[in-house]
Amino acid sequence: LGRRITELLGVSYPVIQGGMAWVADAELAAAVSNGGGLGIIAAANMPPELLDREIAKIRTLTDKPFGVNIMLMSSTAPDAIELAAKHLVPVVTTGAGSPGKVLDRLKPLGIKVLPVVPTTALAKRVERQGADGIIVEGSEAGGHIGELTTMVLTPMVADAVSVPVVAAGGIGDGRGMAAAFALGAEGVQIGTRFICASECRVHDRYKQAVIDAKDRSSAVTGRSTGHPVRCIRNKLTAQFDELERVCAPAEDIESLGAGRLRDAVVDGDIEMGSLMAGQIAAMVSSISPAADIIRSICEEAETICSRLSSEVK
Numbered sequence: 001l002g003r004r005i006t007e008l009l010g011v012s013y014p015v016i017q018g019g020m021a022w023v024a025d026a027e028l029a030a031a032v033s034n035g036g037g038l039g040i041i042a043a044a045n046m047p048p049e050l051l052d053r054e055i056a057k058i059r060t061l062t063d064k065p066f067g068v069n070i071m072l073m074s075s076t077a078p079d080a081i082e083l084a085a086k087h088l089v090p091v092v093t094t095g096a097g098s099p100g101k102v103l104d105r106l107k108p109l110g111i112k113v114l115p116v117v118p119t120t121a122l123a124k125r126v127e128r129q130g131a132d133g134i135i136v137e138g139s140e141a142g143g144h145i146g147e148l149t150t151m152v153l154t155p156m157v158a159d160a161v162s163v164p165v166v167a168a169g170g171i172g173d174g175r176g177m178a179a180a181f182a183l184g185a186e187g188v189q190i191g192t193r194f195i196c197a198s199e200c201r202v203h204d205r206y207k208q209a210v211i212d213a214k215d216r217s218s219a220v221t222g223r224s225t226g227h228p229v230r231c232i233r234n235k236l237t238a239q240f241d242e243l244e245r246v247c248a249p250a251e252d253i254e255s256l257g258a259g260r261l262r263d264a265v266v267d268g269d270i271e272m273g274s275l276m277a278g279q280i281a282a283m284v285s286s287i288s289p290a291a292d293i294i295r296s297i298c299e300e301a302e303t304i305c306s307r308l309s310s311e312v313k
């Protein structure tokens with residue numbers, strides 16, 4: 001079922017690790033790639049010299065394909081594009097903006113480009129612009145999200161484009177992967193579950209917050225600024241809610257959020273840090289090696305898909 005994606009990316013399993021800002025570094029990405037998936041380094045707002053070192057570093061940790069995620073809202077995006085070109089990074093994923101410039105610059109170099117999109121319209125646009133695959137991200141996801149759920153967005157985009165679709169948002173076990181394939185996806189992108197990978201270097205209190213999360217633990221803040229972001233509820237999200245209740249100006253909301261993701265990831269500040277995570281955090285209950293996470297999800301999905309196909313008869 002995932003053959004077009006495994007062949008496109010040169011991986012064993014059609015599993016992409018989410019390019020999570022501050023979380024997805026060379027260590028996590030290498031562990032995912034060595035485990036048979038596609039590990040992704042998040043360029044996010046990294047200074048170019050740091051991203052340059054992370055890309056050089058992953059090349060010492062794995063000889064398997066890997067990718068770089070370029071967050072198009074970041075002022076460092078143009079530098080990230082040039083670094084991806086310089087290193088001939090096998091795969092680039094993009095988020096939080098329209099990837100026209102990325103496609104024009106990197107496709108001619110043979111780099112595979114898979115944009116993340118939150119709507120069907122954007123999916124059609126990026127296919128026209130030459131996307132090799134399309135990652136559709138539902139509002140179940142952590143971080144900066146759109147309004148449509150994975151359950152609705154996936155089949156709509158699968159019907160609208162011919163390139164392979166990868167489903168993201170709310171997928172954390174084999175059932176989610178099997179469901180994504182049933183909806184027309186040919187691969188999955190997983191973020192939150194990999195926050196609790198052994199090789200992920202976020203602070204243990206961040207990992208514990210993900211494990212402790214229940215189904216209603218996450219909340220979306222920042223809708224009024226046009227950049228809705230899903231995080232685990234804490235004092236910070238309560239302050240965002242208060243600012244939005246009194247219709248504070250967008251810059252006050254954005255300045256409250258600046259640097260908070262770092263506080264959570266590096267300092268383990270679970271009260272005032274930005275604990276970006278998806279709704280699937282409620283289903284995460286253990287810290288496991290990335291390779292085990294990938295294998296167990298794919299084996300469970302395989303079992304479900306073959307049971308479904310035999311029972312349908």
Ligand SMILES: O=C(O)COc1ccc(-c2c[nH]c(CNC(=O)Nc3ncc(Sc4ccccn4)s3)n2)cc1
Nearest residue numbers: 021071095096097098116117118143144145146227229
């Ligand atoms: O140009 C247009 O038409 C708009 O295009 C798009 C609009 C939105 C998206 C989109 C939604 N979700 C994604 C992929 N996921 C993400 O980008 N998730 C993220 N999590 C944390 C991030 S860091 C941050 C920094 C500032 C504000 C908020 N977040 S980025 N892309 C992609 C394209």
